[in-house]
Every structure is written in C-alpha cells, then in structure tokens.
Amino acid sequence: MRRPALALTGMDSPVVPTNTVLGERYRKLASRQDNLGSFLQGTTSLIDKTASVISHALRQYPWVRIVAGSYLLLLHLYVYVLTLSLQHRAVVLDDKSKPH
Numbered sequence: 121m122r123r124p125a126l127a128l129t130g131m132d133s134p135v136v137p138t139n140t141v142l143g144e145r146y147r148k149l150a151s152r153q154d155n156l157g158s159f160l161q162g163t164t165s166l167i168d169k170t171a172s173v174i175s176h177a178l179r180q181y182p183w184v185r186i187v188a189g190s191y192l193l194l195l196h197l198y199v200y201v202l203t204l205s206l207q208h209r210a211v212v213l214d215d216k217s218k219p220h
Contacts, residue, residue, distance in 0.1 A: 142164075150160045177184045 150157050178188065
C-alpha cells in the first residue's frame with residue numbers, strides 16, 4: 121500500500137533529527153560524558169540546523185535554486201575541463217618519454 125506524500129511547505133515541515141536515524145552506535149557515543157560525546161552531539165546538531173536552513177531556502181526562494189543549480193553545473197564543467205586538460209598533458213608527456 122502506498123503511503124501519502126508529506127507536504128513539505130514552510131518551516132513546520134517534518135524534519136527527522138539525525139540522532140533518531142543513526143541508531144544505537146550513535147546513541148552510545150553521544151551519551152558519553154567526555155569530549156567525544158559533546159563533540160558528536162554538537163556536530164550532528166549543526167548539520168541538522170544547516171540542512172534545515174538550506175532546504176527551507178531552496179523551497180521558498182526560486183532564485184536560490186537557480187543560483188545553486190548554476191553553481192553546481194559550472195563547478196562540474198570546470199572540473200571536467202580541468203580533467204581533460206590534465207589528461208591531455210599526461211598523454212603528451214607519456215608520448216615524449218617513449219623511444220621511437
């Protein structure tokens with residue numbers, strides 16, 4: 121049976137906290153009363169808050185989606201061109217090192 125889709129509009133949308141998804145190992149580590157436990161809790165909280173803010177901005181502002189998509193596209197094109205140029209240089213250097 122198919123479950124109904126959740127409406128993801130506004131800041132009151134259901135967000136699953138990281139600590140409920142990561143399981144028993146996370147709970148054991150995060151409940152420690154030392155630097156590792158507090159660091160782990162702080163880090164997962166920061167990731168949750170950042171992801172929530174970013175997803176809210178992407179849902180509410182179409183221009184943010186356009187800018188983010190354009191940035192990702194340009195970044196991938198740059199890496200592609202860089203990889204092609206480095207590959208070309210490696211082939212040219214390899215051809216020069218081989219005796220004819």
